[in-house]
Amino acid sequence: MIKEFIGIAIVFLFLTGLSAAAENACVGCHASVGATKGIINDWKESKHALNNVTCDKCHEAAQGDKDAISHNGFLITTTPSPKDCANCHSTQVSQFNAGKHSISWSKMTAAARYKAIPNEKMRESMCEGCHSIGKIYADDSAGKCDSCHTRHLFSKEEARQPEACETCHMGLDHEQIEYYKKSKHGMIQETNRTSARAPGCITCHMDEGTHDVSQGTTIGTVSQGAFISNKSSGNDYVKDSNGIAMRAITQEQFDTNRNKMLSICARCHSRNFAQNVLENADEIKVQADKKVGEGIIIIEGLNKDGLLDPMPENRPANPVTGNKLTITGQQTYTNTSGIEAEFFGMFKYALIHSWKGAYHMNPDYSHWYGWAQINLDLEKIKSQNRTLRRIAELENAQKTTEKGTKATPGFGTELAVLGIMVSLLLVMKRRS
Numbered sequence: 001m002i003k004e005f006i007g008i009a010i011v012f013l014f015l016t017g018l019s020a021a022a023e024n025a026c027v028g029c030h031a032s033v034g035a036t037k038g039i040i041n042d043w044k045e046s047k048h049a050l051n052n053v054t055c056d057k058c059h060e061a062a063q064g065d066k067d068a069i070s071h072n073g074f075l076i077t078t079t080p081s082p083k084d085c086a087n088c089h090s091t092q093v094s095q096f097n098a099g100k101h102s103i104s105w106s107k108m109t110a111a112a113r114y115k116a117i118p119n120e121k122m123r124e125s126m127c128e129g130c131h132s133i134g135k136i137y138a139d140d141s142a143g144k145c146d147s148c149h150t151r152h153l154f155s156k157e158e159a160r161q162p163e164a165c166e167t168c169h170m171g172l173d174h175e176q177i178e179y180y181k182k183s184k185h186g187m188i189q190e191t192n193r194t195s196a197r198a199p200g201c202i203t204c205h206m207d208e209g210t211h212d213v214s215q216g217t218t219i220g221t222v223s224q225g226a227f228i229s230n231k232s233s234g235n236d237y238v239k240d241s242n243g244i245a246m247r248a249i250t251q252e253q254f255d256t257n258r259n260k261m262l263s264i265c266a267r268c269h270s271r272n273f274a275q276n277v278l279e280n281a282d283e284i285k286v287q288a289d290k291k292v293g294e295g296i297i298i299i300e301g302l303n304k305d306g307l308l309d310p311m312p313e314n315r316p317a318n319p320v321t322g323n324k325l326t327i328t329g330q331q332t333y334t335n336t337s338g339i340e341a342e343f344f345g346m347f348k349y350a351l352i353h354s355w356k357g358a359y360h361m362n363p364d365y366s367h368w369y370g371w372a373q374i375n376l377d378l379e380k381i382k383s384q385n386r387t388l389r390r391i392a393e394l395e396n397a398q399k400t401t402e403k404g405t406k407a408t409p410g411f412g413t414e415l416a417v418l419g420i421m422v423s424l425l426l427v428m429k430r431r432s
Contacts, residue, residue: 025072026055042152058084066138081137085145092211093143099212102142104134112330115319130168162189165201172349175369176201179353179360199268207264216261218254218278219285224328224347225355227289228254237329242293243300244347245329281358284366288354291374295343298385299327307388308337339384346377 030036043049048057061068061077068075077084086093096102108114108131117123133147147168148159158164166177180186180201189198205213219226227240229248237245249257258278265274302308303325313323316335326332333344354370357363 025074026059029072039152046153046155048152048154053088057088079137081139081141082143082145083137083139083141085143086141089145093141095211096143096145098214100214101133104131105136105142106134107131108134110320112318112320112326112332116332116334133168160200160202162186162200169201173352174356175353175365176356176360179357179362179365182364183360183362185361197268204261204264207260216257216264218257218261219249219282224351225285239328240289242289243296243328244289244292277361278359281355281366284358284371285355288351288371288374291378292347292351295346295378295381296327298381299339299343300325302339302385302388305389305392307392308339309388310337339381339388342377342380342384346374346381350374350377 027040031040043055047053058080059076059078061075063075065077067077067079067081069078082093082096108127114123114127117126133144134142135144136142146154148164149155150158162177162180169176170178181190185199188195189200192198202209204216207216219228224237224244224246226247226249228251229238229240230250238248239245240248261278262271262274265271265278299308303312308325312318312325315323317323318326318330318332318335320326320330327340327343328347331340331344331347333341336344350370350373352370353365354374355366357365357367357370
Protein backbone atom coordinates (compact mmCIF):
# COMPACT_ATOMS: atom_id res chain seq x y z
CA MET A 1 0.00 0.00 0.00
CA ILE A 2 2.75 2.42 0.94
CA LYS A 3 4.71 1.55 -2.20
CA GLU A 4 1.62 2.18 -4.33
CA PHE A 5 1.08 5.56 -2.67
CA ILE A 6 4.71 6.57 -3.31
CA GLY A 7 4.39 5.47 -6.93
CA ILE A 8 1.24 7.52 -7.44
CA ALA A 9 2.91 10.51 -5.79
CA ILE A 10 5.93 10.26 -8.08
CA VAL A 11 3.70 10.09 -11.16
CA PHE A 12 1.69 13.06 -9.89
CA LEU A 13 4.83 15.11 -9.33
CA PHE A 14 6.10 14.20 -12.78
CA LEU A 15 2.85 15.23 -14.47
CA THR A 16 2.40 18.48 -12.57
CA GLY A 17 5.95 19.82 -12.62
CA LEU A 18 7.26 21.13 -9.36
CA SER A 19 3.74 20.99 -7.91
CA ALA A 20 2.64 21.98 -4.46
CA ALA A 21 5.28 19.80 -2.83
CA ALA A 22 8.02 21.52 -4.74
CA GLU A 23 6.41 24.88 -4.06
CA ASN A 24 6.46 24.24 -0.34
CA ALA A 25 10.09 23.30 -0.71
CA CYS A 26 10.85 26.60 -2.51
CA VAL A 27 9.08 28.78 0.02
CA GLY A 28 10.20 26.79 3.03
CA CYS A 29 13.86 26.93 2.05
CA HIS A 30 14.06 30.49 0.73
CA ALA A 31 12.03 31.93 3.60
CA SER A 32 14.72 30.73 5.98
CA VAL A 33 17.63 32.20 4.03
CA GLY A 34 18.36 35.80 4.92
CA ALA A 35 19.32 36.83 1.41
CA THR A 36 16.03 35.63 -0.07
CA LYS A 37 13.52 36.42 2.67
CA GLY A 38 12.61 39.61 0.82
CA ILE A 39 11.79 37.62 -2.31
CA ILE A 40 9.32 35.46 -0.40
CA ASN A 41 7.78 38.46 1.37
CA ASP A 42 7.30 40.30 -1.92
CA TRP A 43 5.77 37.25 -3.55
CA LYS A 44 3.35 36.73 -0.65
CA GLU A 45 2.09 40.31 -1.16
CA SER A 46 1.68 39.86 -4.91
CA LYS A 47 -1.32 39.03 -7.07
CA HIS A 48 0.66 36.01 -8.19
CA ALA A 49 0.39 34.56 -4.69
CA LEU A 50 -3.26 35.56 -4.44
CA ASN A 51 -3.98 33.66 -7.66
CA ASN A 52 -1.81 30.67 -6.74
CA VAL A 53 0.88 31.51 -9.30
CA THR A 54 3.66 29.71 -7.49
CA CYS A 55 7.42 29.65 -8.03
CA ASP A 56 7.31 26.71 -10.44
CA LYS A 57 4.97 28.55 -12.82
CA CYS A 58 7.80 30.95 -13.67
CA HIS A 59 10.98 29.09 -12.74
CA GLU A 60 10.32 25.55 -13.92
CA ALA A 61 12.55 24.49 -16.81
CA ALA A 62 12.36 21.62 -19.27
CA GLN A 63 15.10 19.15 -20.03
CA GLY A 64 17.21 20.60 -22.84
CA ASP A 65 16.50 24.27 -22.09
CA LYS A 66 19.69 26.28 -22.55
CA ASP A 67 19.22 28.07 -19.23
CA ALA A 68 18.16 25.00 -17.19
CA ILE A 69 20.07 24.14 -14.04
CA SER A 70 19.64 21.46 -11.39
CA HIS A 71 18.71 23.00 -8.05
CA ASN A 72 18.09 20.82 -4.99
CA GLY A 73 16.60 18.08 -7.12
CA PHE A 74 14.52 20.35 -9.35
CA LEU A 75 15.21 21.54 -12.89
CA ILE A 76 14.78 25.31 -12.91
CA THR A 77 15.83 28.55 -14.57
CA THR A 78 17.01 31.44 -12.43
CA THR A 79 16.08 33.95 -15.13
CA PRO A 80 12.53 33.51 -16.47
CA SER A 81 12.25 35.06 -19.93
CA PRO A 82 9.47 36.95 -21.71
CA LYS A 83 8.65 33.64 -23.42
CA ASP A 84 7.94 32.25 -19.95
CA CYS A 85 5.85 35.29 -19.06
CA ALA A 86 3.91 34.87 -22.32
CA ASN A 87 2.44 31.63 -21.00
CA CYS A 88 0.06 33.85 -19.04
CA HIS A 89 0.64 37.33 -20.49
CA SER A 90 0.81 36.70 -24.24
CA THR A 91 -0.92 39.95 -25.23
CA GLN A 92 1.42 42.11 -23.19
CA VAL A 93 4.52 40.33 -24.50
CA SER A 94 3.29 40.67 -28.08
CA GLN A 95 2.70 44.40 -27.58
CA PHE A 96 6.10 44.81 -25.98
CA ASN A 97 7.76 43.13 -28.96
CA ALA A 98 6.16 45.71 -31.27
CA GLY A 99 7.68 48.63 -29.35
CA LYS A 100 11.08 50.29 -29.07
CA HIS A 101 11.88 48.84 -25.65
CA SER A 102 12.24 45.41 -27.24
CA ILE A 103 15.20 46.47 -29.42
CA SER A 104 17.04 48.49 -26.79
CA TRP A 105 19.60 45.75 -26.10
CA SER A 106 20.44 45.07 -29.76
CA LYS A 107 20.72 48.82 -30.45
CA MET A 108 23.07 49.19 -27.49
CA THR A 109 25.40 46.37 -28.47
CA ALA A 110 25.63 47.75 -32.02
CA ALA A 111 26.55 51.25 -30.81
CA ALA A 112 30.08 52.62 -31.12
CA ARG A 113 29.84 54.35 -27.73
CA TYR A 114 29.07 51.03 -26.04
CA LYS A 115 31.87 49.24 -27.84
CA ALA A 116 34.33 52.03 -26.99
CA ILE A 117 33.90 51.59 -23.23
CA PRO A 118 37.06 49.74 -22.07
CA ASN A 119 35.63 46.59 -20.48
CA GLU A 120 32.53 44.53 -19.69
CA LYS A 121 32.33 45.53 -16.02
CA MET A 122 32.07 49.20 -16.97
CA ARG A 123 29.56 48.53 -19.75
CA GLU A 124 27.41 46.49 -17.38
CA SER A 125 27.18 49.29 -14.82
CA MET A 126 26.91 52.16 -17.29
CA CYS A 127 24.75 50.94 -20.16
CA GLU A 128 23.21 47.57 -19.52
CA GLY A 129 21.20 48.52 -16.46
CA CYS A 130 18.75 50.46 -18.62
CA HIS A 131 19.13 48.72 -21.98
CA SER A 132 18.50 45.34 -20.35
CA ILE A 133 14.80 46.10 -20.78
CA GLY A 134 15.43 44.59 -24.22
CA LYS A 135 17.75 41.84 -22.96
CA ILE A 136 17.94 38.74 -25.17
CA TYR A 137 17.54 35.42 -23.33
CA ALA A 138 18.75 31.90 -24.03
CA ASP A 139 15.41 31.08 -25.69
CA ASP A 140 15.87 34.12 -28.02
CA SER A 141 12.98 36.08 -26.53
CA ALA A 142 13.71 39.74 -25.77
CA GLY A 143 12.63 41.90 -22.86
CA LYS A 144 12.91 42.23 -19.12
CA CYS A 145 9.49 42.60 -17.57
CA ASP A 146 10.92 43.32 -14.11
CA SER A 147 12.50 46.53 -15.42
CA CYS A 148 9.08 48.07 -14.75
CA HIS A 149 7.24 45.41 -12.71
CA THR A 150 9.94 44.92 -10.08
CA ARG A 151 10.25 41.40 -8.74
CA HIS A 152 8.80 39.57 -6.92
CA LEU A 153 5.84 41.79 -6.23
CA PHE A 154 5.35 42.53 -9.96
CA SER A 155 2.93 45.29 -9.10
CA LYS A 156 0.91 46.98 -11.85
CA GLU A 157 0.26 49.92 -9.55
CA GLU A 158 4.00 50.46 -9.06
CA ALA A 159 4.72 50.22 -12.80
CA ARG A 160 2.03 52.81 -13.56
CA GLN A 161 3.76 55.55 -11.56
CA PRO A 162 6.11 58.00 -13.36
CA GLU A 163 8.85 57.05 -10.91
CA ALA A 164 8.94 53.58 -12.48
CA CYS A 165 10.25 55.22 -15.67
CA GLU A 166 12.74 57.68 -14.23
CA THR A 167 15.65 55.31 -13.57
CA CYS A 168 16.28 55.18 -17.32
CA HIS A 169 14.42 58.14 -18.79
CA MET A 170 16.51 60.87 -17.20
CA GLY A 171 19.91 62.45 -17.57
CA LEU A 172 21.81 64.57 -20.03
CA ASP A 173 20.67 63.00 -23.26
CA HIS A 174 16.99 62.29 -22.53
CA GLU A 175 15.58 64.02 -19.47
CA GLN A 176 12.00 62.87 -20.05
CA ILE A 177 11.22 62.61 -16.36
CA GLU A 178 12.48 66.15 -15.78
CA TYR A 179 10.55 67.48 -18.79
CA TYR A 180 7.42 65.78 -17.48
CA LYS A 181 7.71 66.49 -13.75
CA LYS A 182 8.38 70.18 -14.29
CA SER A 183 5.53 70.58 -16.76
CA LYS A 184 1.92 71.29 -15.83
CA HIS A 185 1.13 67.61 -16.40
CA GLY A 186 3.76 66.62 -13.87
CA MET A 187 2.65 69.25 -11.37
CA ILE A 188 -0.94 68.02 -11.53
CA GLN A 189 0.18 64.42 -11.14
CA GLU A 190 2.34 65.19 -8.12
CA THR A 191 -0.26 67.24 -6.31
CA ASN A 192 -3.29 65.10 -7.29
CA ARG A 193 -1.80 61.63 -7.55
CA THR A 194 -5.07 59.83 -6.93
CA SER A 195 -7.12 62.14 -9.13
CA ALA A 196 -8.37 61.43 -12.64
CA ARG A 197 -6.80 64.78 -13.51
CA ALA A 198 -3.35 63.29 -12.97
CA PRO A 199 -1.82 62.26 -16.28
CA GLY A 200 1.26 60.06 -15.95
CA CYS A 201 3.73 58.65 -18.46
CA ILE A 202 1.39 55.74 -19.18
CA THR A 203 -1.50 58.09 -20.00
CA CYS A 204 0.13 59.08 -23.29
CA HIS A 205 2.66 56.33 -23.91
CA MET A 206 0.75 53.22 -22.79
CA ASP A 207 -2.82 54.03 -23.73
CA GLU A 208 -5.32 51.44 -22.52
CA GLY A 209 -2.50 49.44 -20.98
CA THR A 210 -0.61 48.67 -24.17
CA HIS A 211 3.00 47.60 -23.65
CA ASP A 212 4.05 49.15 -26.98
CA VAL A 213 5.42 52.37 -25.51
CA SER A 214 6.17 53.84 -28.94
CA GLN A 215 2.55 53.96 -30.05
CA GLY A 216 1.29 57.43 -30.93
CA THR A 217 4.69 59.12 -31.12
CA THR A 218 5.39 60.69 -34.49
CA ILE A 219 8.60 62.53 -35.38
CA GLY A 220 9.48 62.27 -31.72
CA THR A 221 9.96 58.48 -31.53
CA VAL A 222 13.22 57.70 -29.71
CA SER A 223 16.88 58.68 -29.78
CA GLN A 224 17.32 61.43 -32.40
CA GLY A 225 13.73 61.29 -33.56
CA ALA A 226 12.54 60.78 -37.12
CA PHE A 227 11.86 62.70 -40.30
CA ILE A 228 9.10 62.35 -42.88
CA SER A 229 10.24 60.73 -46.11
CA ASN A 230 8.48 59.15 -49.08
CA LYS A 231 9.89 55.80 -48.01
CA SER A 232 10.09 54.38 -44.52
CA SER A 233 13.41 53.00 -43.35
CA GLY A 234 11.81 50.83 -40.67
CA ASN A 235 14.17 50.59 -37.71
CA ASP A 236 17.27 51.46 -39.76
CA TYR A 237 18.85 54.86 -39.35
CA VAL A 238 19.42 57.01 -42.43
CA LYS A 239 20.44 60.63 -42.93
CA ASP A 240 17.93 63.40 -43.45
CA SER A 241 18.57 66.50 -45.57
CA ASN A 242 20.55 68.05 -42.69
CA GLY A 243 22.94 65.11 -42.51
CA ILE A 244 21.52 63.81 -39.21
CA ALA A 245 21.24 60.04 -38.77
CA MET A 246 17.68 59.20 -37.73
CA ARG A 247 14.74 57.01 -38.68
CA ALA A 248 12.59 57.86 -41.71
CA ILE A 249 8.80 57.52 -41.56
CA THR A 250 6.24 57.98 -44.32
CA GLN A 251 3.60 60.69 -44.30
CA GLU A 252 1.01 57.94 -43.82
CA GLN A 253 2.83 56.68 -40.70
CA PHE A 254 3.06 60.21 -39.39
CA ASP A 255 -0.66 60.86 -39.90
CA THR A 256 -1.66 57.57 -38.24
CA ASN A 257 0.52 58.19 -35.19
CA ARG A 258 -0.45 61.84 -34.90
CA ASN A 259 -4.16 61.02 -34.98
CA LYS A 260 -3.60 58.39 -32.29
CA MET A 261 -1.85 60.90 -30.04
CA LEU A 262 -4.49 63.57 -30.69
CA SER A 263 -7.21 61.10 -29.66
CA ILE A 264 -5.40 60.68 -26.33
CA CYS A 265 -4.88 64.41 -25.82
CA ALA A 266 -8.53 65.13 -26.67
CA ARG A 267 -9.70 63.31 -23.54
CA CYS A 268 -8.48 66.27 -21.50
CA HIS A 269 -7.91 69.06 -24.05
CA SER A 270 -9.63 70.43 -27.11
CA ARG A 271 -8.32 68.86 -30.30
CA ASN A 272 -7.31 72.29 -31.64
CA PHE A 273 -5.24 73.03 -28.54
CA ALA A 274 -3.50 69.65 -28.66
CA GLN A 275 -2.83 69.93 -32.39
CA ASN A 276 -1.32 73.39 -31.93
CA VAL A 277 1.02 72.20 -29.15
CA LEU A 278 2.22 69.22 -31.18
CA GLU A 279 2.66 71.24 -34.37
CA ASN A 280 4.69 73.84 -32.47
CA ALA A 281 6.94 71.05 -31.21
CA ASP A 282 7.25 69.71 -34.78
CA GLU A 283 8.48 73.12 -35.93
CA ILE A 284 11.01 73.32 -33.08
CA LYS A 285 12.41 69.95 -34.11
CA VAL A 286 12.67 70.95 -37.78
CA GLN A 287 14.42 74.24 -36.98
CA ALA A 288 16.71 72.67 -34.37
CA ASP A 289 17.73 69.98 -36.86
CA LYS A 290 18.66 72.73 -39.33
CA LYS A 291 20.94 74.37 -36.77
CA VAL A 292 22.66 71.06 -36.13
CA GLY A 293 22.96 70.63 -39.89
CA GLU A 294 25.00 73.86 -40.01
CA GLY A 295 27.44 72.33 -37.56
CA ILE A 296 27.68 69.18 -39.67
CA ILE A 297 28.54 71.21 -42.79
CA ILE A 298 31.30 73.07 -40.94
CA ILE A 299 32.91 69.91 -39.57
CA GLU A 300 32.66 68.05 -42.87
CA GLY A 301 34.33 71.04 -44.55
CA LEU A 302 37.20 70.99 -42.07
CA ASN A 303 37.61 67.27 -42.62
CA LYS A 304 37.62 67.70 -46.39
CA ASP A 305 40.35 70.35 -46.10
CA GLY A 306 42.40 68.25 -43.68
CA LEU A 307 42.05 70.74 -40.83
CA LEU A 308 40.56 68.67 -37.99
CA ASP A 309 42.97 68.20 -35.10
CA PRO A 310 43.57 65.31 -35.07
CA MET A 311 42.27 64.07 -38.39
CA PRO A 312 40.23 60.80 -38.25
CA GLU A 313 43.02 58.81 -39.88
CA ASN A 314 45.40 59.91 -37.12
CA ARG A 315 43.26 58.69 -34.18
CA PRO A 316 42.30 55.30 -32.76
CA ALA A 317 39.59 53.85 -35.01
CA ASN A 318 35.88 54.23 -34.23
CA PRO A 319 34.71 50.73 -33.14
CA VAL A 320 32.01 50.71 -35.82
CA THR A 321 33.02 53.05 -38.64
CA GLY A 322 36.81 52.88 -38.48
CA ASN A 323 39.13 55.76 -39.37
CA LYS A 324 36.67 58.07 -41.05
CA LEU A 325 34.77 61.14 -39.91
CA THR A 326 31.79 59.98 -37.83
CA ILE A 327 29.33 62.50 -36.45
CA THR A 328 25.71 62.09 -35.28
CA GLY A 329 24.63 58.41 -35.14
CA GLN A 330 27.78 56.46 -34.27
CA GLN A 331 29.83 59.38 -32.98
CA THR A 332 31.86 58.69 -29.84
CA TYR A 333 32.93 61.08 -27.10
CA THR A 334 36.48 59.72 -27.06
CA ASN A 335 39.33 59.83 -29.61
CA THR A 336 37.91 62.91 -31.28
CA SER A 337 38.78 66.53 -32.04
CA GLY A 338 37.80 69.54 -29.96
CA ILE A 339 35.26 70.86 -32.45
CA GLU A 340 33.66 67.42 -32.81
CA ALA A 341 33.41 67.18 -29.02
CA GLU A 342 31.60 70.55 -29.03
CA PHE A 343 29.26 69.21 -31.68
CA PHE A 344 28.58 66.04 -29.66
CA GLY A 345 27.14 68.10 -26.80
CA MET A 346 24.96 70.12 -29.16
CA PHE A 347 23.70 67.05 -30.99
CA LYS A 348 23.27 64.59 -28.15
CA TYR A 349 22.04 66.91 -25.40
CA ALA A 350 20.77 70.35 -26.48
CA LEU A 351 19.04 69.11 -29.63
CA ILE A 352 17.11 66.49 -27.65
CA HIS A 353 16.06 69.00 -24.98
CA SER A 354 14.68 71.41 -27.59
CA TRP A 355 12.08 69.17 -29.18
CA LYS A 356 11.48 66.54 -26.50
CA GLY A 357 11.01 69.38 -24.02
CA ALA A 358 8.43 70.87 -26.38
CA TYR A 359 6.53 67.60 -26.86
CA HIS A 360 6.38 67.27 -23.06
CA MET A 361 5.06 70.85 -22.79
CA ASN A 362 8.07 72.13 -20.88
CA PRO A 363 8.98 75.60 -22.23
CA ASP A 364 12.13 76.10 -20.16
CA TYR A 365 13.76 72.87 -21.29
CA SER A 366 12.71 73.53 -24.88
CA HIS A 367 14.17 77.05 -24.87
CA TRP A 368 17.05 77.50 -22.42
CA TYR A 369 18.33 73.93 -22.17
CA GLY A 370 17.54 73.27 -25.82
CA TRP A 371 17.23 75.98 -28.46
CA ALA A 372 19.41 78.56 -26.67
CA GLN A 373 22.15 76.00 -26.00
CA ILE A 374 22.06 74.78 -29.61
CA ASN A 375 22.72 78.32 -30.79
CA LEU A 376 25.49 78.90 -28.26
CA ASP A 377 27.15 75.61 -29.22
CA LEU A 378 26.89 76.49 -32.90
CA GLU A 379 28.59 79.84 -32.28
CA LYS A 380 31.46 78.02 -30.54
CA ILE A 381 31.74 75.65 -33.51
CA LYS A 382 31.82 78.60 -35.92
CA SER A 383 34.48 80.29 -33.82
CA GLN A 384 36.65 77.17 -33.72
CA ASN A 385 36.20 76.80 -37.46
CA ARG A 386 37.53 80.34 -38.03
CA THR A 387 40.44 79.71 -35.70
CA LEU A 388 41.43 76.44 -37.32
CA ARG A 389 41.27 78.00 -40.78
CA ARG A 390 43.22 81.08 -39.67
CA ILE A 391 45.97 78.91 -38.19
CA ALA A 392 46.10 76.97 -41.45
CA GLU A 393 46.47 80.22 -43.40
CA LEU A 394 49.31 81.36 -41.15
CA GLU A 395 51.05 78.01 -41.47
CA ASN A 396 50.73 78.16 -45.26
CA ALA A 397 52.05 81.72 -45.26
CA GLN A 398 55.00 80.58 -43.18
CA LYS A 399 55.79 77.79 -45.64
CA THR A 400 55.54 80.21 -48.59
CA THR A 401 57.85 82.70 -46.92
CA GLU A 402 60.39 80.02 -46.11
CA LYS A 403 60.49 79.02 -49.79
CA GLY A 404 60.68 82.63 -51.05
CA THR A 405 63.94 84.48 -51.87
CA LYS A 406 62.89 88.12 -51.48
CA ALA A 407 61.94 88.11 -47.81
CA THR A 408 64.27 89.49 -45.15
CA PRO A 409 66.16 86.50 -43.71
CA GLY A 410 64.35 85.17 -40.65
CA PHE A 411 61.81 87.97 -40.59
CA GLY A 412 59.00 86.21 -42.45
CA THR A 413 59.32 83.02 -40.40
CA GLU A 414 59.42 84.89 -37.11
CA LEU A 415 56.36 86.94 -38.06
CA ALA A 416 54.39 83.87 -39.07
CA VAL A 417 55.29 82.04 -35.85
CA LEU A 418 54.32 85.13 -33.83
CA GLY A 419 50.99 85.24 -35.62
CA ILE A 420 50.33 81.59 -34.84
CA MET A 421 51.21 82.14 -31.16
CA VAL A 422 48.87 85.13 -30.93
CA SER A 423 46.04 83.13 -32.53
CA LEU A 424 46.54 80.23 -30.13
CA LEU A 425 46.56 82.57 -27.13
CA LEU A 426 43.26 84.08 -28.32
CA VAL A 427 41.74 80.61 -28.62
CA MET A 428 42.88 79.69 -25.10
CA LYS A 429 41.49 82.94 -23.74
CA ARG A 430 38.07 82.28 -25.34
CA ARG A 431 37.93 78.76 -23.91
CA SER A 432 38.82 79.94 -20.42
